[in-house]
Amino acid sequence: MKGLNFLICCVAIAALKVSGFVTHAQTLGDALNATNLIWTTSGTGGAQGWGVQSNATHDGVSAAMSGGVTSSERSSILETTVTGPGTLSFWWRGRSPWHSLDFSVNNTKQTNINFSTTSAAWQQQVCYLGTGTHTLQWIYTNGVPTSDRGYLDEVSYSPGSTPSFIILQPRSQSQLAGMNTTFSVLASGTPPLSYRWQFNDVDILGATAASFTVTNVQATNLGVYRVVITNETGSVVSSNASLEFGEIAAWGTNQFGQVSVPIGATSIVAVAAGPSHSLALKADGTVIAWGQNNNGQTSVPEGLTNVVAVGAGIPNLALREDGTVVSWGGGGNMPSGLTNVVAIAAGSGHSLALKSDGTVTAWGGNLFGETNVPAGLTGVVAISAGRNGNSLALRKDGTVIAWGNNGFGLTNVPAGLTNAMVIEAGNTHDVAMKSDGTIVVWGGYYGFDLTNVPPTATNVVEIGAGYQHDLALRADGTIVAWGASSAGAADIPVGLSNVVAIAAGTYHSLALVGGGPRRQTAMVINPSCSAGVFTLPLPSQNGRVYELEYTDSLNDPEWTALPLAAGKGGTLVLTDSTANNAQRFYRVRRW
Secondary structure: OOOOOOEEEEEEEEOOEOOOOOOOOOOHHHHOOOOOOOOEEEEEOOOOOOEEEOOOEOOOOOEEEOOOOOOOOOEEEEEEEEEEEEEEEEEEEOOOOOOEEEEEEOOEEEEEEEOOOOOOOEEEEEEEEEEEEEEEEEEEEOOOOOOOOOEEEEEEEEEOOOOOEEEEOOOOEEEOOOOOEEEEOEEEOOOOOEEEEEEOOEEOOOOOOOEEEEOOOOHHHOEEEEEEEEEOOEEEEOOOEEEEEOOEEEEEOOOOOOOOOOOOOOOEEEEEEOOOEEEEEEOOOOEEEEEOOOOOOOOOOOOOOOEEEEEOOEOEEEEEOOOOEEEEOOOOOOOOOOOOEEEEEEOEOEEEEEEOOOOEEEEEOOOOOOOOOOOOOOOEEEEEEOOOOEEEEEEOOOOEEEEEOOHHHOOOOOOOOOOEEEEEEOOOEEEEEEOOOOEEEEEOEOOEOOOOOOOOOOOEEEEEEOOOEEEEEEOOOOEEEEEOOOOOOOOOOOOOOOEEEEEEOOOEEEEEEOOOOOOOOOOOOOOEEEOOEEEEEEEOOOOOEEEEEEEOOOOOOOOEEOOOEEOOOOEEEEEEOOOOOOOOEEEEEEO
């Protein structure tokens, strides 16, 4: 940020305190515990200014409260002026959906509380101001008319400089050759701050911002990066961040590091994208995770091995080779004794598991009935849990069953949808891929017509549903994306090819790159029949579901299905222990 270089250094939350009304007259300075500052207040569009009250306080005595706003009024403003350098601290809170409380310095907004996404608990902000005179404003604005307010308490300003310090260190990352990688640091202290990036201990010419992008990564760019941060009181050096080659491309918003793929991202067989975090499954059955960790979603359980599939959500899920499920990173008590699972689906607050007999088990939050599996639902071969209380199941006959939240028409499966092979539940829309490689979308989002599938989305083999964007992987290893690209989640990196798997998060996307486009047919490996047992080994893909079927006559249109099996990434052995007939024909189906 130019000029002021204002930085937020910490956020804390404390419980709401409520006390009786103030029994004597107080000024705004008294209520804010800052009588050393001169306070003024005003309103625009007829709104009232801020006042003193004692019903909602942080210190248990009194606090400032904004004036009311209505649909015809715009803002209630509280203002003071300080001389820097110095450190400012204050507590604030809000409550009403669609209203916002902003903090500005010299008419530039620095941070805010958006009440539609933030709880009403008190929060502390600590920030650093540089040399000069600074006008500070707390501005309460409206989205819809309500009687709610914004609150401010315990404002403190201490003159003097603070040495630069690092809040978030640069992350070590892996990247595909030819792609771009950005290293960034979050630092604070008295501004202005200056930055000097280094590669293998040597200064990088022109790399003087809080972030540095390595373009077109090649072998010569692999090594160790760090940054030196300096202000008027001295310098601090970041920790080292390594760059190495990997197999995952990630793009979109990176607020929580969800697209900063960590080192060690090699021998990857599957990827999954959650709301603001990512998972990758390695060939050795272990899991790596990165991104937001507010619920422990990137804290992979110690000793988690033998994993054959992963689901990224709140909570995360991992399917182990023995048909059991491991859950972490959020609430929701998994049913005891859950076994024989062949597929998993992680939503935001609820989870689904597909068992080998084609039935579905659901658990977690049930605000919209998302865990109320429809009675009699059988013959299921694939499942998907959305991020808005929506659930999907794909039946063997190619039909789709939806239940849970019907906002935006999520459960209104299009009439005539048949021959579906893959399903994906998004946030406010759902997606299905048909056996002919075409896409069907239903639902939507404000102003975004995700049902308008691009004509290039043909020969599709895999799909991904995000918040406001969708992905389709074509048989040739290229990706087609559509929907909102304001966060970059739908902006496919230039030159990305040879993709074998994709995943769509809320505002980010993942692609797993292999040696070439994914094989769409499986070679049978030495089938055999002995002592009435037919054995069919074949290569399998993690996250896919397989079924061995048989018939005693090719003139019989009905095939007998054996229990579903989970793809394990290596050789999957399918068996029929009833092969006693002189003649029997077999086929394998995969979803």
